[in-house]
Every structure is written in structure tokens, then in C-alpha cells.
Amino acid sequence: MSAVWKRELRSYLKSPVGYVYLFLYLIIAGACYSLFNLASNSSEVSLYFYFSCYIMILTVPILTMKLFPEERKNKTDQILITAPISITKMVLGKFFAAYTMFLISLVPSIFAMGFLYFNGHVETGILVGNYVGILLVGAAYIAIAMLMACVTESQIIAFMMGFFTLLIFAICDILKSVINISIADRIVDVISVSSRFEKLASGLFDFSSIFYFISLTVVFLFLIIRIIDKRRWS
Secondary structure, eight states, X not given: OHHHHHHHHHHHHXXXXXXXXXXXXXXXXXXXXXXXXXXXXXXXXXXHHHHHHHHHHHHHHHHHTTTTHHXXXXXXXXXXXXXXXXXXXXXXXXXXXXXXXXXXXXXXXXXXXXXXXXXXXXOHHHHHHHHHHHHHXXXXXXXXXXXXXXXXXXXXXXXXHHHHHHHHHHHHHHHHHHHOOHHHHHHHHHHOSHHHHHHHHTTOOOHHHHHHHHHHHHHHHHHHHHHHHHHHHO
16 A cells, blocks of 8 residues: 555656645635735634635545546556555555645645734634544545546546535535425435534534544545456456
């Protein structure tokens, strides 16, 4: 698994994809920080992290769109599938490489939030809750976008599928208020990301929300493993 992780991480750092991801995320997140905190002279951090979740809808598919389509297009996926490494370790290696890039993009926010924490009035519980929430949402979004990339050979299609799938998960609460159908309400309650993130962002460490994000990540990674395993024997 570590070999795959190193290979994919090196690929991010040697190709434009990793830098495009970092540039977009940091520019948009920096603009949000400037607008919500510096320009308004506010130490409220929840709005920054809330919008960061929406930034990830655009940036995470960029991070994952090359993980599988590039190898399928170049026919190198067969080498990985038949290599002396389990499919589970191969998928996890790719996942952790993408997640490492995601963690790197969060590093500047630590300094920004640290400035607010020591010079403003930021509650420790709320700050920690927002970071826990963003880390869990990031893991879930990467797993979801990876699944979308796993089923196509086109990086553009992988990006579009990842983007629209994450968009549905993110805005289903809005759709709930528009549609106003009981069955739709139940579905939204099951898949809603925003409502669960908001609980963590408020400093409420709701274990059901934490379990939801971990389960979402595991389920989508499991689906990727099953798809690749089926491809191996077809």
C-alpha cells in the first residue's frame, strides 16, 4: 500500500493536477478568509469552514479524476490489478495519496485559524469541531469522487460525475425544502452531509455524524474494490 501511496503522491507533485488543485483550493479558501474574517474583522470561523465544504465540491474531483481513468486509458491498470498486492491495498494507497494532498491544502488554514484563535475570541470546541468535520467530509468526498472516476476512462467525465455527485450530497437539504415530499425528506435525512457537518461545526461531537462520514467513506471505497475485483475476473 505504501508503494502505491508514494507512487500516486509523486504523480501529483510531478503533474499539473496536484498544483491546479492546490491553487484553486487555496485561492478560493483565501478569498473566503479575507471576506469573512479579515475584511469584516470577525473571528467567527464556522462560515469559513462551511464554505470550504462547498469549495471541495469543485476541487476534490480535480484531485481524483486521474486516479483510475489515466491507467485505464494507458492500459496500465492491468499491471496494478495483476501485481502482487491486494486490490484493497491498491485502492487505499490511491485514497491516502489523494487525502494527503487534501491535508496539505489545509495547512495554511491552521496558521490562519491560529491567528484568529490567539487574537480573537474563537471557542476551542467550535474550532476543533470544524476541523474534525472538514477532515471527515474530505475523506467522504474523496471516496465518492474516486468511485465516479473508477467507472470511466475519461478524466473529464470523471470530473463531471464527481462534481455533480458531490453537489447532490451537499445541496440535498436545499432540495428538501423545495420538493417538500415525505419520501424525499427521508432520503435527504439519510444522505445529508450539510446537516451532519453543521452539528460538528457547532462544537457538538455527535457520534452518529462521525459514524455517518466514516461509513460513507468505507462504503464507497468498498464499492471501488468490488468494481475493480469484478474487472479482474472479467
